Amino acid sequence: MTLLTVIVLGALLICAVATCIAKDLLVSVIIFLAYSLLMSILWILLQSPDLAITEAAVGAGVTGILFFITLKKLHAIKVKNDEEKDR
Amino acid sequence: MKKKIADILRQRFYGDESPLDEDMIASLGEQPQGLTRSSNEALEALEGVRELRVQRAQEQEHEMYRQIHAWSYSSGVKIIQRLYRILSAVTCFGIVMFLLWTVNTLPPFGDPGNPDNNEVAARYVELGPGETGAVNMVTGMILDYRAFDTFGEATVLFTAACSALFLLKLHDHKDGKPTKTWLEAEYDDRFHEPKNDQILQFAAKLLTPVVLLFGFYVVLNGHITPGGGFSGGAIMGAGLILYLNAYGFKKTERFFTYRTFQWVTFAALLSYAGLKSYSFYTGANHLESGVSLGVPGNILSAGFILPLNICVGLVVMCTMYVFYTLIRKGGV
Amino acid sequence: MGDILSLLWTHLDVTVAILLFGIGFTTLLLHHNLIKKIIGLNIMETATFLFLTSQGFIAGRAAPVLAEGAAAAGYVNPIPSGLVLTGIVVSVSVTAVMLALTIRLYRRYHTLDIDSMTLMMKGEDE
Numbered sequence: 139m140t141l142l143t144v145i146v147l148g149a150l151l152i153c154a155v156a157t158c159i160a161k162d163l164l165v166s167v168i169i170f171l172a173y174s175l176l177m178s179i180l181w182i183l184l185q186s187p188d189l190a191i192t193e194a195a196v197g198a199g200v201t202g203i204l205f206f207i208t209l210k211k212l213h214a215i216k217v218k219n220d221e222e223k224d225r
Numbered sequence: 226m227k228k229k230i231a232d233i234l235r236q237r238f239y240g241d242e243s244p245l246d247e248d249m250i251a252s253l254g255e256q257p258q259g260l261t262r263s264s265n266e267a268l269e270a271l272e273g274v275r276e277l278r279v280q281r282a283q284e285q286e287h288e289m290y291r292q293i294h295a296w297s298y299s300s301g302v303k304i305i306q307r308l309y310r311i312l313s314a315v316t317c318f319g320i321v322m323f324l325l326w327t328v329n330t331l332p333p334f335g336d337p338g339n340p341d342n343n344e345v346a347a348r349y350v351e352l353g354p355g356e357t358g359a360v361n362m363v364t365g366m367i368l369d370y371r372a373f374d375t376f377g378e379a380t381v382l383f384t385a386a387c388s389a390l391f392l393l394k395l396h397d398h399k400d401g402k403p404t405k406t407w408l409e410a411e412y413d414d415r416f417h418e419p420k421n422d423q424i425l426q427f428a429a430k431l432l433t434p435v436v437l438l439f440g441f442y443v444v445l446n447g448h449i450t451p452g453g454g455f456s457g458g459a460i461m462g463a464g465l466i467l468y469l470n471a472y473g474f475k476k477t478e479r480f481f482t483y484r485t486f487q488w489v490t491f492a493a494l495l496s497y498a499g500l501k502s503y504s505f506y507t508g509a510n511h512l513e514s515g516v517s518l519g520v521p522g523n524i525l526s527a528g529f530i531l532p533l534n535i536c537v538g539l540v541v542m543c544t545m546y547v548f549y550t551l552i553r554k555g556g557v
Numbered sequence: 558m559g560d561i562l563s564l565l566w567t568h569l570d571v572t573v574a575i576l577l578f579g580i581g582f583t584t585l586l587l588h589h590n591l592i593k594k595i596i597g598l599n600i601m602e603t604a605t606f607l608f609l610t611s612q613g614f615i616a617g618r619a620a621p622v623l624a625e626g627a628a629a630a631g632y633v634n635p636i637p638s639g640l641v642l643t644g645i646v647v648s649v650s651v652t653a654v655m656l657a658l659t660i661r662l663y664r665r666y667h668t669l670d671i672d673s674m675t676l677m678m679k680g681e682d683e
Contacts, residue, residue, distance in 0.1 A: 147573045154577050154600050158584040163592050170596050177603055184570070184610050185620040186638045187451035188363045189645070191443065195459035196649050200545050201599070203466055204649075207552050208656045209592070212663050298676075306672070313586035321579035325565065325572065334568050335616030337630075342615060346634040354623055362621035362635040367642060378643050385650030392657040451622060455646050541646070548653040552660065 146180050167205045174198040358526050359448035368453075368530045368537075372501045379497065379537055382544045383490055389548055395555035407555075414474075414554050422471070429471030436464035444538035445531070454534040458541025465546045474554070486543050493536040493543075500529050500536075570611035577604035589670045591659045595652060602648045606641045613637030 153173040160166040174197035181190040332339045349366055359365030367375050395407050443450075444457030469477045525531070565572045577600055584597030613634035621635040659669070666674050 144569065147569060151573060151576060151580075154580045157596055157600070158580060158588070158593070163590070166593065166596060170599065173600070174603070177607070180607070181610060184614045185618065185633045186363075186610055186613075186641075187620050187622070188361070188453065188456070188638055189606075189610060189641055191452050192456040192459070192642055192645050195456045195463065196645055197603070199463045200459050200466075200548075201649055201652055203463070204548060204552060204653055204656055205592070205596075207549060208660060211552060211660055212669065302672075302676075310587060314583070317579055317583045317586065320582065321575060324575040324578070328564060328568050328571055328575070329561075331568060331571060334570065334611070335614050337615050337618075339612070339615075341612050341637070342634050346613075346636050347630075349635055350621060350623070350632050360623050362623060362632070363638045363642065366635055367639045371639065374643060378646060381647055382650050385654050388654050389657045392654075392661050451620070453642075455642060459649075544650070552653075552656060 140183070143180070143183050146176055146183065150176050150180065163209055164206075167202065167209065170205070171198050171202045174201070357530065358528055359530050361448055361451060361453075363451075364447045364453045364530060364534070368447075368533045369528075372533065375533075375537065376494075376497055376501065379494060379540045382540055383494060386486075386490075386544045386547050389551050393551045393555050410555050425471045429467050433464050433468045433471075436467065437461055440464060440538075440542075444534050447534040448526070448530045454537025455541055457534075458538035459545055461538065461542040462545030462549075465542065466549050469546075469550070474550075481546065486547050489539055490543050493539040497533060497536040500532060570614075571608060574604045574608040574611065577601075577607065589672055591662070591669050591671060594671070595655050595659070598655075599648065599652060602644070606644055609637045609641050609644075 150173060153169055153176060157166050157169045157173060160169060174193060177197065178190040178193040181187075181193060349370070350362055353362050353365050354360060357365040357369040359369070395410055396404050440457045440460030440463075442457075443452035443460060444454055447453030447457065465477070465481065581597045581600030581602075581604060585594050585601065588594055588597065613636060615633045618631055618633045621632045621638070623632070662674065663669060666677050668674055668677075
């Protein structure tokens with residue numbers, strides 16, 4: 139049990155709680171991405187590099203993109219439209 | 226009641242012109258006392274009173290139901306919600322406590338003698354490189370010993386993409402004309418996406434080839450270094466999504482359309498099934514495939530693992546990209 | 558009490574996995590927002606993967622990428638890694654299908670709140 143493992147595990151718990159209590163959906167998704175990255179670090183520490191690379195690509199990459207585009211589709215993210223201002 | 230039955234019987238037997246005496250009917254009917262038998266008017270009045278009473282009772286009932294509905298919509302929902310919250314909190318707490326209690330019975334952490342580090346894992350590690358030719362034992366395991374699982378998993382991905390297609394695909398053309406919803410979705414997409422964003426386009430120009438190359442490297446080296454079809458495919462899909470975000474659908478439609486998705490996924494799954502069919506047929510036993518395993522550690526080694534990795538990578542790449550485009554625009 | 562705490566400390570990965578499972582389950586049950594529910598389910602999934610992977614870990618051994626001339630007893634258990642690799646990819650496809658369902662529900666009811674959605678559904682039935 140190294141110190142790094144303990145720190146990563148604690149950060150995981152903090153990230154999970156913060157994801158659940160965040161009011162804004164965008165903030166919540168971003169914290170979830172940080173959670174996935176921490177998880178991939180943890181898998182390096184648990185000697186499973188296959189899982190780490192898959193989690194970094196799938197969990198932190200593609201899942202995050204899917205969540206973002208869904209939020210955008212549902213108009214949960216306020217889009218600042220510069221073109222309208224210019225007109 | 227009897228009167229009604231008599232009426233019905235009379236009408237059925239004799240039609241409207243009834244030879245039956247009014248007296249007979251009256252004698253069958255439940256006549257209240259004090260009424261003479263010729264007092265049809267009184268009977269009718271009684272009927273009227275009864276109907277009125279029934280109507281009033283029905284109205285009362287409706288009112289009661291309305292009140293119950295109103296109550297359930299206002300305070301009943303609140304009570305149920307509070308009960309649900311309390312119950313679910315208690316359930317979660319109970320499950321966590323129960324699971325923490327089971328930690329008691331777990332074997333020590335990281336001990337080589339734990340029951341799950343049994344002869345199966347030892348055999349995989351000892352004989353794996355000789356039998357599969359793969360240096361990375363995880364890839365050797367999931368694409369050789371347990372290739373049937375991985376085939377099912379690729380099928381799960383394909384099925385998920387199909388479900389998303391069912392749920393989100395908009396009909397783009399009807400009678401040769403683009404439909405209204407499709408045009409609206411296209412307008413919405415153009416309106417919301419950054420068009421000709423210089424920074425994004427420059428970054429995408431630099432990064433997309435590197436990301437795609439790295440993804441392909443991860444796929445090809447799946448049997449030598451950590452990685453493989455799943456991670457490499459997801460990286461390549463992310464590279465495609467980055468390119469799409471920077472340059473829009475016009476540019477990506479030159480090389481990736483719905484037909485591309487169909488054919489690439491179909492061909493990849495079919496070739497996977499074809500390459501491993503000999504071992505599926507024999508009950509997933511390990512058999513000699515006839516392809517030489519090569520020197521473990523070389524890129525052209527490990528028999529069928531390299532083509533299988535490429536198949537899985539292609540399926541994953543197409544699925545990730547299609548998920549994104551479906552959610553964004555409702556089409557590929 | 559001290560015994561239990563020291564036991565939990567030696568099994569820290571498992572303990573954290575259980576706590577994460579609880580957090581995810583609580584989010585899944587208690588949040589009204591559909592997106593938050595999906596995130597909660599994802600946290601539950603990763604907690605399960607963490608538990609599985611920690612069972613295959615052997616202290617002081619290397620990852621199962623074989624090097625030449627090394628003894629076979631020098632590597633961690635590759636089986637949980639293979640299982641979890643399958644699970645991660647299945648979890649992302651489950652997430653994608655759930656997001657697609659969410660979009661369909663939003664198109665119809667114009668809300669992400671599960672309670673008002675249920676009330677609207679009841680209103681449609683009557």
